[in-house]
Amino acid sequence: MRILVVDDDPLILKMVAATLSRAGYEVLTARDGKEALMRVDSIQPDLVILDVMMPEMDGYEVCRRLRSKPSTANIPIMMLTATGTLESKIAGYEAGSDDYMVKPFEPVELEARVRALLRRRAAPPEAMAAKPEMTSRVIAVFSLRGGMGVSTVATNLAAGLARIWNVPTVLVDMVFTCGQCALMLNLPLRNTWANLTRIPFTDRIIPIHEVDATMVNQALLSHPCGVHVLAAPPTPMQGEEIDAERVTLVLTLLRQQHQYVVLDLPHDFRDTTLAALDAAQQIVYLMAPDIASVHAASRALEVFDELGYARSKIFLILNWTFQSHGLPRKDIEAALRHPIDVVIPFASEPLVDAINTGVPPVIKPSEEPLTVLFEDLAFILSKEEHKSRPPDAPTAVWKRVWRRQQKRQLQK
Ligand SMILES: Nc1ncnc2c1ncn2[C@@H]1O[C@H](COP(=O)(O)OP(=O)(O)OP(=O)(O)O)[C@@H](O)[C@H]1O
Ligand SMILES: [Mg+2]
Incomplete structure (x- = not known):
């Protein structure tokens, strides 16, 4: 350009x-x-x-x-x-x-x-514009500041959605320089974004018109819980080769095959990140209760406004990544002029364990607090058409989420 x-x-x-x-x-x-x-x-x-x-x-x-x-x-x-x-x-x-x-x-x-x-x-290429993007839902998990729990939430959200609805769901690692999604799910890096960029062991970049649905499907990893993963390339250099056009195309192809597409995004507004934010129906923004995070969130909201995103597209999560002395929720909401939708409590031990073992809390069979929290979060962020009525073949996870939802309704 x-x-x-x-x-x-x-x-x-x-x-x-x-x-x-x-x-x-x-x-x-x-x-x-x-x-x-x-x-x-x-x-x-x-x-x-x-x-x-x-x-x-x-x-x-x-x-x-x-x-x-x-x-x-x-x-x-x-x-x-x-x-x-x-x-x-x-x-x-x-x-x-x-x-x-x-x-x-x-x-x-x-x-x-x-x-x-x-x-x-830039008008989208015809093939991309013409395809009806059925009813897939793209959820981008994002923060302008590092270490806010973006990868943790993206991984648990994707696995949670796959387990609740038992429908094709993909987690896309957009942190091209050093993504953690595969690690968080203990998946070996057999396939990655690099499969969609360069023919292995050659100098040949795959021309964008050769990237199709089959190639994208072959680049995915599968986790036993049902979620697919498009992992970040093994080296940062390979990550540099992915541009915004390729991101838009790959996301379009993924949407044709998956009902849910969850994106783990880096903490920047590079054009690859913007292509992903644009493709998303919902942006889950993460922040901790400290001044620097609130400042970053405020900048991000300004940019979202400038990009013309509706405020309803933004879902704000306050994540207690530290134990105490955080800013009060009300003060943060007032400063941002935006409501906080969900609060994640400080939970360092279970989360460190989760990363070290490659088992995200949402996959656990027991109803531990973090498991419940991430299952409910996945439900809240589900498509309206899913949430509104029981599925034809309810999964065990759907049943317990539903039970909790009913209970909450009764308590209201
Ligand atoms: N609620 C929490 N309580 C305690 N620790 C947390 C909490 N949320 C996240 N963490 C920890 O913070 C660290 C960063 O989390 P994570 O990798 O998910 O964030 P990120 O935003 O993706 O970071 P990065 O900038 O590295 O991409 C991890 O060690 C994670 O276990
Ligand atoms: Mg991360």
Whole structure:
């Protein structure tokens, strides 16, 4: 993806270029509007970032001219301005820009917005768009901060869903650099995401059009509890080879074969992560009751708003990863202006045991507190059509979850 950045301020130019190059984009720059208009046809950018205040020709004028030329009329344009006034915003949109950022800005926000603009523009390949995505439900488990229990919740959620409903369910490890899902389920890394990227022991990257449902199914691991796992590649280098396009395709193919797709996501807004967040109907966001986690959650909610996600898509979990002195739930909810849906109590011993043995609590036959908690969580996050009536062939796990639900209803 190629981005043209136009600004007369060399410092801003440098900062924007550095941020976007780091994010993997090819960045070209122009120092004024005239230069930009002269070079735009030869550069053929996928996106233009325009400063508003420039000598000679301002950003609005450059934007209008780009819009009036057929060859550049459809390029996404983002405006950068020093004033965040309503008038300047409206002037920008009237000139034909698609988005707008006020200087100074945070590089992460610039990156997220650029990605959103580019994504909105990229039409999905026909084959992907045409397939009815039946009734599969994609649940992304996410946090902007590490160590919040994302992998723990994703693993227990996926195994719980498979055990309650006995329907095809897949856990997808999106932590490409060092995923833990297979480890948490004690599965050997016989197949991984790497099967969908490169022919083993060769230099040959598998072209994306060769990736199909059969290949995806062959890349899955199976756990005795019924859940399938698409494990992270064995080395971080192999992880680097997976791009957002491949993620979107693989998730689409998985959705055709699975009723539930649970994603264990890394703590970033890279384009592979965004592709997964976009594909999800529900984002389970995890945070601990401390200031740093609340701050990260607040930033994440802001980005979700900017991405246009409905607030109902976000399911907030407060996870007590430490024992005491946490912030009160009410204060966190007030700070975030978002309700906390579920609280996980501090439970270090059973969780350390679970990781060391590769047996997540939700798989245990006994009704231990964590088993109950994760089973109920899986039920809450299930599809409405599943929750609303007893299944044709109820599983033992469904029966006990249902019994608990009924009991709770009675107590209300
Ligand atoms: N409620 C809890 N009580 C005690 N310890 C917890 C709790 N939840 C998670 N942990 C522990 O915190 C650690 C991190 O959990 P986990 O790996 O699930 O989080 P993560 O967000 O996926 O982390 P990473 O950033 O490594 O991907 C693990 O050792 C886990 O056992
Ligand atoms: Mg993790």
